Amino acid sequence: VKRLLLLDCDQFFVQCARLADPEGAGKARLLLVGGTPEGRGVVTSASYEARGYGCRSAMPTAQALRLCPEALVVPVPRETCLRKSREVRAVLERFTPLVEAASIDEAFLDLTGTERLYGGEDPGETARRIQVAVVEETRIIVSIGGGSSRIVAKLAAERAKPGGVFVVPPGAEETFMAEHELGQIPGVGPVLRERLRGMGLTSVRDALALDLPTLQAMLGEGRGSWLHHRIRGRGPDRVDPRSGAKSISREETFPTDLHRDGELEDELVRLGAEATAELRRSGLTARTVTVKVRDGDFRTRSASRTLAEPVESERAIVTVAVELLERLRARRRVGVRLLGVGLSGLSGEGGEGQLGLFEDGAGEESQGPLETERDRAVSRLSDELRERFGPTALRSGRLL
DNA sequence: TCTGGGGTCCTAGGACCC
DNA sequence: TCTGGGGTCCTAGGACCC
Numbered sequence: 001v002k003r004l005l006l007l008d009c010d011q012f013f014v015q016c017a018r019l020a021d022p023e024g025a026g027k028a029r030l031l032l033v034g035g036t037p038e039g040r041g042v043v044t045s046a047s048y049e050a051r052g053y054g055c056r057s058a059m060p061t062a063q064a065l066r067l068c069p070e071a072l073v074v075p076v077p078r079e080t081c082l083r084k085s086r087e088v089r090a091v092l093e094r095f096t097p098l099v100e101a102a103s104i105d106e107a108f109l110d111l112t113g114t115e116r117l118y119g120g121e122d123p124g125e126t127a128r129r130i131q132v133a134v135v136e137e138t139r140i141i142v143s144i145g146g147g148s149s150r151i152v153a154k155l156a157a158e159r160a161k162p163g164g165v166f167v168v169p170p171g172a173e174e175t176f177m178a179e180h181e182l183g184q185i186p187g188v189g190p191v192l193r194e195r196l197r198g199m200g201l202t203s204v205r206d207a208l209a210l211d212l213p214t215l216q217a218m219l220g221e222g223r224g225s226w227l228h229h230r231i232r233g234r235g236p237d238r239v240d241p242r243s244g245a246k247s248i249s250r251e252e253t254f255p256t257d258l259h260r261d262g263e264l265e266d267e268l269v270r271l272g273a274e275a276t277a278e279l280r281r282s283g284l285t286a287r288t289v290t291v292k293v294r295d296g297d298f299r300t301r302s303a304s305r306t307l308a309e310p311v312e313s314e315r316a317i318v319t320v321a322v323e324l325l326e327r328l329r330a331r332r333r334v335g336v337r338l339l340g341v342g343l344s345g346l347s348g349e350g351g352e353g354q355l356g357l358f359e360d361g362a363g364e365e366s367q368g369p370l371e372t373e374r375d376r377a378v379s380r381l382s383d384e385l386r387e388r389f390g391p392t393a394l395r396s397g398r399l400l
Numbered sequence: 401t402c403t404g405g406g407g408t409c410c411t412a413g414g415a416c417c418c
Numbered sequence: 419t420c421t422g423g424g425g426t427c428c429t430a431g432g433a434c435c436c
Contacts, residue, residue: 304429
């Protein structure tokens with residue numbers, strides 16, 4: 001049986017904003033991080049005090065300010081968040097190499113077998129030592145949950161908040177799970193929760209009374225067995241330190257909807273260039289390009305294309321993206337609220353994810369190389385120029 | 401009240417192959 | 419001439435998470 005920990009940074013963006021700006025955000029008890037009073041933004045994280053007024057993350061910032069007019073609003077301190085996230089991970093890696101970053105403010109650790117390493121210490125004691133080391137070295141307060149699967153560790157971390165440690169001992173998983181509402185289970189969102197409620201199920205206890213075939217009859221084979229396992233605390237228990245990113249994307253919601261095709265294309269080129277720069281910075285290539293639009297009425301649409309060969313140049317990616325946007329616009333030509341570019345089917349240089357020796361790259365008519373060595377050279381050169389002279393050194397890859 | 405930006409995973413249908 | 423299943427890949431959309 002595995003001994004996993006989930007470490008979760010309490011109100012991470014609030015903590016980072018306060019560390020980044022001790023005189024401003026640092027002194028504001030009522031603090032909203034993310035969005036602006038006028039704009040279309042939402043709250044990324046609200047301080048515990050602001051939550052007392054009903055402010056929540058994902059709530060439009062303007063609405064949160066109506067609930068709590070005294071609150072200070074600050075932007076997400078992106079650089080500080082990324083730096084603190086790395087600092088926390090570095091501390092964790094001193095305790096075990098089996099650390100998997102689950103998000104910017106959460107990490108799983110696999111302590112299975114480390115009792116021996118730490119002289120018979122139980123995971124709860126190890127967790128407390130980790131907690132102290134993290135706060136001393138990074139000034140970030142964390143909660144830590146422990147259990148035999150990822151889901152139990154995760155719920156235990158919720159129980160541990162704020163700033164505590166809570167470990168579910170092996171064998172106690174089902175009892176622990178039975179103390180929860182179905183809506184608290186990771187993976188049960190508002191839609192599934194309401195569906196279950198409609199069937200008379202609100203608590204884990206309600207659902208535990210049903211056997212597997214009954215749940216499957218209610219939810220379908222897949223979802224039924226998924227839930228049957230979840231409510232017993234069973235599920236994935238692997239911690240993979242090398243699980244890299246599977247996609248890279250850039251998207252933006254505009255202050256007001258965009259109507260002109262030229263304007264949209266300019267934004268698309270910019271977003272595509274940014275995503276591509278991130279791709280190369282990560283030493284990766286991509287096979288699939290996706291363009292996403294959210295129309296003025298909030299309808300979200302996407303179009304994607306998978307190429308025969310992986311690409312990494314701005315020219316190749318932006319060319320495909322422009323075609324995809326034209327396709328989306330041809331289908332529905334209304335004001336656009338949000339535009340995004342995503343890259344997936346990622347692989348490292350010479351690494352996994354390459355086509356087999358005799359494979360052809362399904363469905364892609366060969367029409368000459370999508371990307372030439374020259375394209376790649378131009379991309380690398382523009383990376384260098386931007387690094388030396390700043391992001392405005394070059395306007396966009398289209399001109400090259 | 402009027403809905404961010406970064407992701408992951410699942411589903412379902414169609415193409416294509418065996 | 420009609421008719422199987424299974425597997426994989428691709429696309430679009432949606433639920434969900436932080």
